[in-house]
Amino acid sequence: MTTAPQETVRRLRAGVIGLGWAGQQHVAAYAADPTVDLVALSAMEDHLLARFGDAHDVPGRFQDWQQMLAEAELDVVSIATPTFLHATMAAAALEAGLHVITEKPMAQNAEAASGMVEAARSAGRVLDVSFNHRQRGDVTALKDVVDSGVLGTLYYAKTGWIRRQGIPGLGTWFTKAESSGGGAMMDIGIHMLDMTLHLMGEPAVTAASASTHAEFGPLGRGGSGFGVSQVEEGTPFEVEDLATAFLRLDGGGTMLLESSWAQWIPEDLCYVTLYGADGGATIEWGGSPGNHKITVWTEVAGIPAELQPVVGEDGRHAAAVANFLQKVRSGDWAAHDGSLALRRAEVIDACYASARAGAEVRVGG
Structure with a gap:
C-alpha cells in the first residue's frame, strides 16, 4: 500500500x-x-x-x-x-x-x-x-464566545488603552504631526478600535464625535523610553496625548473609544467591554505582567451565570x-x-476631523 x-x-x-x-x-x-x-x-x-x-x-x-x-x-x-x-x-x-x-x-x-x-x-x-x-489569547477566547452566539446581538462596546506614563519619544517622529499622523489615538487607540470591531464582527463605523487633549506632552511630562529614536530639532510635541471618541455603527450600535499616552492613574489599563442582548463580556489587563482578566456574564436556564473562558497563548507579532x-x-x-486596515484609517481620520470641528463627522465623508 x-x-x-x-x-x-x-x-x-x-x-x-x-x-x-x-x-x-x-x-x-x-x-x-x-x-x-x-x-x-x-x-x-x-x-x-x-x-x-x-x-x-x-x-x-x-x-x-x-x-x-x-x-x-x-x-x-x-x-x-x-x-x-x-x-x-x-x-x-x-x-x-x-x-x-x-x-x-x-x-x-x-x-x-x-x-x-x-x-x-x-x-x-x-x-x-x-x-x-488581536492575536492575544484573551481576545481569541472572547472572539470564540462572541461567535458562539452566547452574547446575542452586540449593540454597545466600551474600549480603551490608557498609560500611566508612556509617550513614546518626546520630540521624535512619534510626536510630530506630519510624520506620525497623530498621537495616542493613532498609536494605541487604533489597536483598541481594531480589536473591538474584530470582536463585534466588523460592523461599519458610520460617524464619529471626538475630542483630543494635550496636557502632558507640551510640558515634557509622561515621556517613556519605549520607541525613542534620535531627538529631532523643532517643536517637541504637536499631537494629542489623550483622545476620546463616540462612534456610531451600522445597524444602530455604538462604541466609546479612549486612548491616552499619559494619565494620572495608578497603572496602565487596557480594556474591551461588550454589551449584548443575551450577555456581556469584558477583557482587561494592565499593571503587572500576566494580569489579564476575561469574564462573561449571561444566564443559563434562567439563572445568572458568570463564565471564565479558557485562554490560550498569546500569538502577537508571530501570529x-x-x-x-x-x-x-x-x-x-x-x-x-488592505481594505480592512484602510477602514480603520478612515475612522481615525474622522475622529481627528471631528475633534477639530467640534462636531460629529461622517466616516469617509
Missing part, C-alpha cells in the same frame, strides 16, 4: 525594512518559520544590521531599502519603519511584485492608506497590516506574520488588499 506524497510548501524569501522593536519581532517570526528563508534586512543603523544579520545568518544587509527591493529577490517584505514612510515603501514593494505587511498604523492618514490599497490591487499582491493585539504568510499562500490575493 502506498500513500500519496505530501505537497511541498514552496519556501518564501523574506525581507524586513526597519529594525526597531517592531521590526525585530518580524525578524524573529520569519527566522522561526521553517518554510521561510529570511534573506535580507534593511536599516539605517549598521549595528542593528550586524546584530540581527549575524544572529539569523541573513546574507543580504542594506542601508538602502530600495536597493534591497531591487537586489534581494524577495517574495514577501515586512515594513516596520516610522508611519510616514509606510505608503512610499509599500507602493514600491508592491510594484516590484512583492507581498507586503506593514506595522500599524497603516499610514499617517486615509489618503495615503488608500494609495497603498490601490497599489496592491494594481499589482495583484497581498497587502496586510500587523494588528498584533500576525503567520496569518500574512497564510494569505500569501492561499492564492486568493485579491481578498487581502
Whole structure:
C-alpha cells in the first residue's frame, strides 16, 4: 500500500525594512518559520544590521531599502519603519511584485492608506497590516464566545488603552504631526478600535464625535523610553496625548473609544467591554505582567451565570506574520488588499476631523 506524497510548501524569501522593536519581532517570526528563508534586512543603523544579520545568518544587509527591493529577490517584505514612510515603501514593494505587511498604523492618514490599497490591487499582491493585539489569547477566547452566539446581538462596546506614563519619544517622529499622523489615538487607540470591531464582527463605523487633549506632552511630562529614536530639532510635541471618541455603527450600535499616552492613574489599563442582548463580556489587563482578566456574564436556564473562558497563548507579532504568510499562500490575493486596515484609517481620520470641528463627522465623508 502506498500513500500519496505530501505537497511541498514552496519556501518564501523574506525581507524586513526597519529594525526597531517592531521590526525585530518580524525578524524573529520569519527566522522561526521553517518554510521561510529570511534573506535580507534593511536599516539605517549598521549595528542593528550586524546584530540581527549575524544572529539569523541573513546574507543580504542594506542601508538602502530600495536597493534591497531591487537586489534581494524577495517574495514577501515586512515594513516596520516610522508611519510616514509606510505608503512610499509599500507602493514600491508592491510594484516590484512583492507581498507586503506593514506595522500599524497603516499610514499617517486615509489618503495615503488608500494609495497603498490601490497599489496592491494594481499589482495583484497581498497587502496586510500587523494588528498584533488581536492575536492575544484573551481576545481569541472572547472572539470564540462572541461567535458562539452566547452574547446575542452586540449593540454597545466600551474600549480603551490608557498609560500611566508612556509617550513614546518626546520630540521624535512619534510626536510630530506630519510624520506620525497623530498621537495616542493613532498609536494605541487604533489597536483598541481594531480589536473591538474584530470582536463585534466588523460592523461599519458610520460617524464619529471626538475630542483630543494635550496636557502632558507640551510640558515634557509622561515621556517613556519605549520607541525613542534620535531627538529631532523643532517643536517637541504637536499631537494629542489623550483622545476620546463616540462612534456610531451600522445597524444602530455604538462604541466609546479612549486612548491616552499619559494619565494620572495608578497603572496602565487596557480594556474591551461588550454589551449584548443575551450577555456581556469584558477583557482587561494592565499593571503587572500576566494580569489579564476575561469574564462573561449571561444566564443559563434562567439563572445568572458568570463564565471564565479558557485562554490560550498569546500569538502577537508571530501570529500576525503567520496569518500574512497564510494569505500569501492561499492564492486568493485579491481578498487581502488592505481594505480592512484602510477602514480603520478612515475612522481615525474622522475622529481627528471631528475633534477639530467640534462636531460629529461622517466616516469617509
